[in-house]
Amino acid sequence: MESKERVLTLASAARRAGIDPEELRQLIDGGTLDVVETEGGNILIGENTLKGIIKDIQTIEATKPNIGSIIPDEIKGLLAQAANFIERQENELSIYREREEKHISLLKGAEKQISKALDQLGLLYENNINLNNENRKILKSLIKIQSDSQTK
Numbered sequence: 001m002e003s004k005e006r007v008l009t010l011a012s013a014a015r016r017a018g019i020d021p022e023e024l025r026q027l028i029d030g031g032t033l034d035v036v037e038t039e040g041g042n043i044l045i046g047e048n049t050l051k052g053i054i055k056d057i058q059t060i061e062a063t064k065p066n067i068g069s070i071i072p073d074e075i076k077g078l079l080a081q082a083a084n085f086i087e088r089q090e091n092e093l094s095i096y097r098e099r100e101e102k103h104i105s106l107l108k109g110a111e112k113q114i115s116k117a118l119d120q121l122g123l124l125y126e127n128n129i130n131l132n133n134e135n136r137k138i139l140k141s142l143i144k145i146q147s148d149s150q151t152k
Contacts, residue, residue, distance in 0.1 A: 007036070007044040017054050027053065 014021040
């Protein structure tokens with residue numbers, strides 16, 4: 001790397017090259033790419049070195065055979081059918097998820113209503129117990145009054 005050459009970090013060099021940072025790291029580990037590592041562990045890549053790698057990547061991409069010309073039409077048709085099937089499945093799944101969310105929302109609403117009803121039943125139960133206790137006191141008082149009046 002030249003001393004006045006502009007340098008890039010691993011992430012910015014990968015973005016500029018249009019490849020994943022991990023692929024760039026593999027090129028570095030394989031010795032294909034000349035880099036400098038700082039004391040802090042950062043990897044710096046010279047801009048000229050990166051330009052050479054980009055040119056190599058473009059050359060490799062240009063020489064790759066067109067995959068579309070290799071695949072027979074029957075397989076292309078099957079792949080298209082599979083893609084349509086997957087798309088329909090994803091749409092159905094989306095509809096089911098929406099329904100599920102609506103059901104969950106309804107259940108949460110019902111849960112709140114049930115909780116309120118249970119609270120009200122609890123209050124009614126407490127009031128009933130209090131009334132029963134008061135009725136017992138009144139009944140005891142009446143029995144006492146009756147017994148007092150019979151003894152006179």
